[in-house]
Amino acid sequence: MRVHRLTFAALAIAAGLSLTACQSGDDGTGQSAPSATSRESAPGGGSSANGTDQGAGSDSGGSDQSGGAGTGKGSAGKGSTAGTGSDASGKVDRCHTDELEITAKDDTIDGDPDGTVAVQLKNGGGRDCTISGYAGVDLKTGSGSLSAKRTGAPTDRTVLKSGQSTAFGITYPLNESGGSGVRITGLLVTPPNETKTVTLAWPGGPTLPVTDGAGAPVKVGPIGSAGQGG
Numbered sequence: 001m002r003v004h005r006l007t008f009a010a011l012a013i014a015a016g017l018s019l020t021a022c023q024s025g026d027d028g029t030g031q032s033a034p035s036a037t038s039r040e041s042a043p044g045g046g047s048s049a050n051g052t053d054q055g056a057g058s059d060s061g062g063s064d065q066s067g068g069a070g071t072g073k074g075s076a077g078k079g080s081t082a083g084t085g086s087d088a089s090g091k092v093d094r095c096h097t098d099e100l101e102i103t104a105k106d107d108t109i110d111g112d113p114d115g116t117v118a119v120q121l122k123n124g125g126g127r128d129c130t131i132s133g134y135a136g137v138d139l140k141t142g143s144g145s146l147s148a149k150r151t152g153a154p155t156d157r158t159v160l161k162s163g164q165s166t167a168f169g170i171t172y173p174l175n176e177s178g179g180s181g182v183r184i185t186g187l188l189v190t191p192p193n194e195t196k197t198v199t200l201a202w203p204g205g206p207t208l209p210v211t212d213g214a215g216a217p218v219k220v221g222p223i224g225s226a227g228q229g230g
Contacts, residue, residue, distance in 0.1 A: 092130050092159055097196035099125025102189055106203045107169065107226070114171045117204045118226040119189060122165040132157035136190035137170055137220040139202065142183045146208075148220040155224040167226035172218045173209055181207030192223060 100121045107118035119137075123129060132155060137148035148170060160166060175181040184207065187200040211217055 095129035133192040138188040140186035148218040154222040
């Protein structure tokens with residue numbers, strides 16, 4: 001009987017160990033389940049992928065903004081160039097005959113050996129213009145036209161504003177010979193660098209002394225030198 005009891009006890013112990021081993025196996029299997037759950041971290045991976053995509057989108061947006069800034073600067077540069085083109089078109093043109101109001105008056109000073117006529121040119125064109133050099137001057141006479149000889153040094157180019165005037169002088173010999181001389185019937189004036197001529201009444205002495213034809217007795221000074229034709 002003792003032998004049977006020992007055997008039963010041994011079986012009972014073995015059964016208990018077997019049961020414990022089974023429970024231990026079940027617990028191991030139960031703990032491995034979270035391991036499977038950790039492999040299901042795909043949502044986490046998907047979140048990381050989304051994060052990467054969003055990062056790429058953010059970088060792309062940054063590139064677009066940078067490109068926009070570059071374009072703005074390029075446009076500003078073009079505006080500066082256009083400014084250089086405005087400075088070149090601002091050049092003042094010369095005075096034209098049709099823009100000038102030309103008049104002549106006697107400006108002879110008592111006691112001078114020569115007579116003087118002052119010719120005034122007034123800018124009536126409504127804009128600024130430039131003038132310099134010599135005007136063309138011819139005296140109309142009963143014997144034909146007599147061209148005046150240039151004398152004196154030309155002045156610098158002058159900007160004649162709208163409404164302003166400049167002048168030049170014509171000198172001629174006075175006829176004190178007592179003879180009839182050469183009768184003057186008119187004055188022809190052509191502004192510098194122009195081809196259109198203006199005809200004026202001659203305001204000076206009515207005649208010129210007869211000469212032997214050696215040299216021109218009439219002289220014209222440069223623009224801006226009224227009274228200095230001789």
